[in-house]
Amino acid sequence: MTARVQGQEPVATPILHVDMDAFYASVATRDRPDLADVPVIVGGGHRGVVLSANYPARVYGVRSGMPSTRARRLCPDAVVIAPDHDEFSVVSSAVMEVFRRVTPLVEALSMDEAFLDVRGAVRRLGPPAVIAEQVRAVIHDEQRITCSVGVAATVSVAKLASKRAKPDGVVVVPPERVTTFLHPLDVGELYGVGEKTRASLHRLGLVTVGDVAHTPVGTLRRALGDALGTHLHELAWGTDRREVSPGRSGVFGNGGGDPERSMGAQETFSRDVDDREVVLRELLRLTSRVTTRMRVAGVAGRTVAITVRFADFTTITRSRTLSEATDVTQEVYRAAVGIYDALGLQRARLRLVGVRVENLLPREQVHHQHLLGEREHGWSEADRAMDRATRRFGDAAVRPASLLG
DNA sequence: TCTGGGGTCCTAGGACCC
DNA sequence: TCTGGGGTCCTAGGACCC
Numbered sequence: 001m002t003a004r005v006q007g008q009e010p011v012a013t014p015i016l017h018v019d020m021d022a023f024y025a026s027v028a029t030r031d032r033p034d035l036a037d038v039p040v041i042v043g044g045g046h047r048g049v050v051l052s053a054n055y056p057a058r059v060y061g062v063r064s065g066m067p068s069t070r071a072r073r074l075c076p077d078a079v080v081i082a083p084d085h086d087e088f089s090v091v092s093s094a095v096m097e098v099f100r101r102v103t104p105l106v107e108a109l110s111m112d113e114a115f116l117d118v119r120g121a122v123r124r125l126g127p128p129a130v131i132a133e134q135v136r137a138v139i140h141d142e143q144r145i146t147c148s149v150g151v152a153a154t155v156s157v158a159k160l161a162s163k164r165a166k167p168d169g170v171v172v173v174p175p176e177r178v179t180t181f182l183h184p185l186d187v188g189e190l191y192g193v194g195e196k197t198r199a200s201l202h203r204l205g206l207v208t209v210g211d212v213a214h215t216p217v218g219t220l221r222r223a224l225g226d227a228l229g230t231h232l233h234e235l236a237w238g239t240d241r242r243e244v245s246p247g248r249s250g251v252f253g254n255g256g257g258d259p260e261r262s263m264g265a266q267e268t269f270s271r272d273v274d275d276r277e278v279v280l281r282e283l284l285r286l287t288s289r290v291t292t293r294m295r296v297a298g299v300a301g302r303t304v305a306i307t308v309r310f311a312d313f314t315t316i317t318r319s320r321t322l323s324e325a326t327d328v329t330q331e332v333y334r335a336a337v338g339i340y341d342a343l344g345l346q347r348a349r350l351r352l353v354g355v356r357v358e359n360l361l362p363r364e365q366v367h368h369q370h371l372l373g374e375r376e377h378g379w380s381e382a383d384r385a386m387d388r389a390t391r392r393f394g395d396a397a398v399r400p401a402s403l404l405g
Numbered sequence: 406t407c408t409g410g411g412g413t414c415c416t417a418g419g420a421c422c423c
Numbered sequence: 424t425c426t427g428g429g430g431t432c433c434t435a436g437g438a439c440c441c
Contacts (some may be wrong), residue, residue, distance in 0.1 A: 043409080045409090046406080047406075047407090047408085047409080048408095048409055049407095049408065049409050049410090051409085064441085065408090065409085065441090066407095066408085067406090067407045067408045067409095068406090068407090068408095068409095069406050069407050069408085070407060070408085072406095073407095109440085109441075110440080110441045111441080112441080113441080191439090191440080192414095192438090192439065192440085193439085194438060194439050194440080195438090195439095196437085196438060196439085197438075197439085225415070225416065226415090226416090227414080227415060227416090228415075228438090261412085261413085262412075262413085263411090263412090264410090264411075264412080265410085265411085266409085266410065266411085267409090267410085268408095268409065268410090303433085303434095305434095305435095313407095313408070315436095316435080316436085317434090317435065317436075318434085318435080319433085319434060319435080320434090321432085321433065321434085352409090352410095354410090356412095
């Protein structure tokens with residue numbers, strides 16, 4: 001397949017997937033040459049998980065997402081560093097800026113990886129593989145961290161290629177070598193295939209990507225559902241046509257500015273909790289965190305959902321849709337408490353609670369039927385006053401009375 | 406002292422409407 | 424005395440990704 005743009009020669013492999021190597025660990029140690037060859041784990045507080053492990057730590061089997069207790073057992077000598085999220089976002093922004101110097105067609109998938117469509121840059125900068133090396137050199141010079149790049153005709157193949165390139169390399173997969181590249185891979189490598197789906201596929205006797213490719217779509221759809229079945233078959237042949245979309249990052253298909261999104265916050269208690277007052281205070285904290293972010297983003301939402309995780313790790317979510325979208329702390333909190341009380345938990349031991357607001361839309365689109373002077377209006381004013389004070393005096397300056405002390 | 410926190414999308418069932 | 428069909432909204436849960 002070749003991509004064409006008017007006035008430009010076709011480019012066989014216009015898509016780059018750039019992925020930082022052990023991003024958090026690399027950033028955390030870039031000023032610590034003494035840690036270069038020492039196992040390093042970022043994250044992993046009390047009841048936490050590993051955010052990132054450098055390559056020396058990975059030798060011991062440490063992986064990101066692993067419970068920190070297990071990681072320390074595997075590698076007791078590892079240096080554990082607390083994450084500095086502010087620094088991560090600064091580096092992330094700088095890296096994304098490097099990408100945008102190459103092309104405006106950049107889709108950030110997360111802090112540390114992005115797709116680049118470079119078909120418009122080849123005249124200026126050279127073939128995609130050359131661009132890939134330039135990007136790597138610039139990031140290394142400016143940020144002192146390494147990254148790996150996959151180069152291919154499609155985003156899904158580019159993503160798999162960057163994994164193959166790790167660490168600190170480039171892999172180009174030309175169109176004529178796509179199936180040769182894909183088919184020997186384990187099905188678990190495909191984007192969207194996790195533990196459960198991999199197990200389902202294994203039960204069907206499908207172990208490699210090639211196995212999936214040579215299975216009728218109908219079989220896959222019956223086993224995995226319409227969407228996933230169809231999608232995996234495309235991925236297995238490298239025929240997925242999803243474009244790089246600079247707007248939003250979507251997991252499946254091409255989203256293209258879909259407004260249906262959510263914002264939430266959740267927190268694991270340092271010790272399991274069975275006291276209603278403690279839970280409610282936490283719900284208020286989390287709600288306030290979420291609604292503050294919503295007001296900054298200029299969005300409101302109609303559906304309030306809470307998550308409750310019990311001591312045994314079973315997790316439930318319950319939601320309630322309001323008649324009107326809101327960004328008012330007290331309204332979201334009232335809904336959250338209503339949902340919580342409806343659960344009727346009698347001193348159950350809770351590990352975590354969370355609050356999420358869904359069905360977000362731009363605040364301008366919320367039509368207010370509230371009468372002036374109604375209570376809601378007062379709460380909204382109070383929120384905005386809090387926001388202003390927070391901006392001027394910082395987070396600790398202003399908070400609901402029940403969160404004091 | 407196992408198992409974070411921020412998200413997205415899909416599925417399935419029930420209610421409700423035409 | 425046998426059961427329609429969509430379509431949309433809402434809710435709950437599950438799977439997945441980084």
